[in-house]
Amino acid sequence: MRGEDVTSETGTVMTVRGPVPARELGFVLPHEHIYCKLRHADYRYDVPDQFGDEDLMAEEVSAFAELGGGTIFELSVPDNGRAPERLVALSERTGVHVVMGCGWYRSNYYLPEERIDRRPAGELAEELVREITEGVGDTGIRPGVIGEIGSEKTWVSPAEERVLRAAARAHKATGLAIGALHAVGPVAPEQLTILEEEDADMSRVAVAHCETYPHLRHLLGLLRRGVYLMFDNCGQYRGMGEFEDRILDLIRELIDRGFEDRLMLSHDICKFGQLRVHGGTGFVYLQETFLPALAGKGVPEATIATITRNNPRRWLAGS
């Protein structure tokens, strides 16, 4: 397959405004959505199409920058509203680096015209490689990561398996990382087996939504396969009693067991009500609330810096 290693200049990542040295990313939110649409999926009748307002989104993203934020990984794909040119404008306006995703999200969101179930994995991979190396359409705007992709349910559907194989092949051809791997409940091991069968570099794979199956043995099993774990629903446990405290303890436990260099934290902002203007946590919950709480659990600042700065960089750009 034709391809080009876009991370080959060691430690460079592709942002929507072009390549940036990885060391310049600063504090990273590795799994968010800025311009995002979910409502076309059958069961998402309750979610308004959000983020159409560019002034509003600039305000939300600027709040993150004002607290020292440097980079947002915008993991929307065409299935859920990715908007490359608007991301460039937002990045120019706010000064925040934006790394854009690519791929196909999960079964309920695949668009009929994408014909995922009618095209072989190799053809899908070729499409990804073309976009990664040449840019989206004729915009020249290039993705910097493959994702968000994954599974609708607690199993992998045939079409989702095809997307995972295509992602692994595009990853091998271009050097881009894979993630966030959308996993709810215990499906991640099955997803990882598919990526392993395709000989993906598992140190460049990140499993999302680890809070949805917060069992230590399960998470240690994933870590043994070499991947990163994302606790990327930070701020979404408000109103869930002691759940956030339990997640903080779980993260602390994983750190104590030596996995601080395999963890990432984010908010996965994707719904209207998560924005600050609507009373949600916005892109600042980590900086304002979650990380101070993690420090309160005895996690040193240096470890928090590893998790919020070094790990996303290493996942994306390679070591």
Ligand SMILES: [Zn+2]
């Ligand atoms: Zn997401």
